[in-house]
Amino acid sequence: MVYRKIQNTDVSISQLGFGCMRLPLTDIYDPTAIDEEKAVEMLRYAVEHGLNYFDTAHPYHRETSERFMGSTLSRMYRDRICLATKLPMWHVKSADDCDRLFKEQSQRLQTDRIDMYLLHALNKRSWKTVQEYDVLSFLDGLKKKGKIQYAGFSFHDELPLFKEIVDAYPWTVCLIHLNYVDCDYQAGLSGLEYAYKKGIAVQIMEPLRGGKLAQRVPREVQEIIRRTDRDQSAAQFALRWLFNRPEVCCVLSGMSSLDEVRENIEFASHDHRDTISDEEMKLYAEARAVYRKRTRINCTQCGYCMPCEQKIPISFILELYNDAYMYNAHDDSCRAYRVFIRPENRPDKCTQCGTCEERCPQNVPIIESLQEAHKSFTQD
Ligand SMILES: NC(=O)c1ccc[n+]([C@@H]2O[C@H](COP(=O)([O-])OP(=O)(O)OC[C@H]3O[C@@H](n4cnc5c(N)ncnc54)[C@H](OP(=O)(O)O)[C@@H]3O)[C@@H](O)[C@H]2O)c1
Structure with a gap:
């Protein structure tokens, strides 16, 4: 495993982090x-192979x-890892x-000290809340009492607000959405460089766009990946683009099987900094153009929108809709919609709350x- 330093601390963390948002399920619904x-088993494998x-x-x-x-973690490894959660x-x-x-979170986590505590999903609205209730002083208090070691924030808004937030507090980490397709989205590459220069350790979420850059990859993109002359999977092609950047401290991956943990850890055991040539960057630009042309809706199936009061399976429906465009597969999506989405849980029952x-x-x-x-799947 390759480790990268958290700036302004003497702590180094594995360049691959474990995102605990997409753990395996016994019932996929x-x-x-x-x-x-x-x-x-996945967590054990990860720690035993250096992910911390x-x-x-x-x-x-x-x-x-x-x-x-x-x-x-109360049974194993607590003292060997850096644990992050978010307010x-x-x-x-x-x-x-x-x-x-x-x-409540400390009780759930069974710990008296959280290593990294982030304000979750800052945007214009929640940044106002931070100011209204002086949440930054609250973070100072937690640090002073030793209840958290470091403070940070995750971000979902535009670049100017990102810069304002970076400048407003001595953050240790920030977490931004970044991958080779969404490189100028929200904080984007400019935000990465800005925060890095300010001494903040930048972590990455949605590195595989929620899995879309790794699975059922369009044929055109598979062909582009072949032209890199590297023996690599689509997941590795996407992760390489992030690990290539020295400004990235840690790439969080929401792994949901042991095979994914194995593959990603093996890949993260090599140093990929500054390994992509200008020629290869052009291939990333080609692949980006394919995804952008075919993406109808910018949903990554993170599931934050759920649950819906009307029990509409929002992210599943948006995924079917996106797949229809991504794979030229309107008929398949339409069939799946009619088979799997009950009439009482379809978008025409939405109350627009x-x-x-x-x-x-x-x-x-x-x-x-x-x-x-709904219209596209129900009209004959
Ligand atoms: N703070 C925030 O607002 C926020 C928002 C989003 C995410 N996050 C954090 O960031 C973490 C990472 O984001 P993410 O979960 O969206 O990550 P991601 O890496 O973009 O997507 C994860 C999905 O990619 C697939 N995958 C992973 N490794 C693979 C491999 N080697 N081969 C093929 N497919 C692979 C898996 O799909 P399958 O499940 O289909 O196998 C997995 O569920 C989250 O887990 C969470 O901790 C934070």
Whole structure:
């Protein structure tokens, strides 16, 4: 495993981190049904092979990820790893909420010190909440009392706000959405460089665009990857683009099987910094153009929008809609829609309450997109 230093500290972490948002399930329709036996096996393999950074959060697996991590780590490895979780800003309606949520998270994680504590999914709205309830002083207090070691934030908004937040506090880490397709999206590459220069350790989420850059890769992109003359999978092609950048401290991967853990750890055991030539960068640009042309809706199936009061399986429907364009497979998506989505859970039953859009970190116009998908799948 290759380790990278967290700037302004004497701590180094593995360049591959474990994102605990997509753990294996015993029932694919129930995000709380973590397959503990498989997940423990993956976690054990990861630590035994040098991975030492784990990232969870209050809402992951409908609030069961922290609990699972707590019960597992209380039995093993707690002192060998750096554990990160995040304050769910959307639940902060008063200064007391910060305290209450932090206590709840410490209990779930069964620890009296959280190594890395991030403000979750900062955007214009939640940044106002941070200021209104003086959440930055709250972080100072936690650090002073030794309840957290380092503070950071994850981000989902535009670059100017990102810079404002970077400049507002002595953050140790920040977590941004970045991959070779979404290189100028939200904070993007400019944000990466900006934060790095300010001494912040930058971590990456959605490195494989939620898996879309690694699985069922369009034939045109497979052909481009072959032209790199490297023996590599699509996942490695995407991870290489991130590991190539010295400004990246840690790439979080939401692995959901032992095979993925094995493959990604093996890849992260090599130093890929500055290994991509200008010629090869042109191939990334070609692959980016293919994905951009074929992506209808910018949904990465992170599931933050769920649950829906009407039980509409939002991310599944948006995935079917995207797949129809990505693979020229409208008929397949249409069939799957009619077979798997019950009439009472279809978008025409949406009450437009807007909760899903408030929760979406990618600002997807979910209500409109669902209607579009429904129309396209039901018209003959
Ligand atoms: N703070 C925030 O707002 C926020 C938002 C999003 C994510 N995050 C954090 O960032 C982490 C990473 O983001 P992400 O989970 O979206 O990561 P990602 O790496 O873009 O996507 C993860 C998916 O990629 C697939 N995958 C992983 N390795 C693979 C391999 N070697 N070959 C083929 N497929 C592979 C798996 O799909 P299958 O499951 O289909 O196998 C997995 O579920 C999250 O887990 C979470 O901890 C934070």
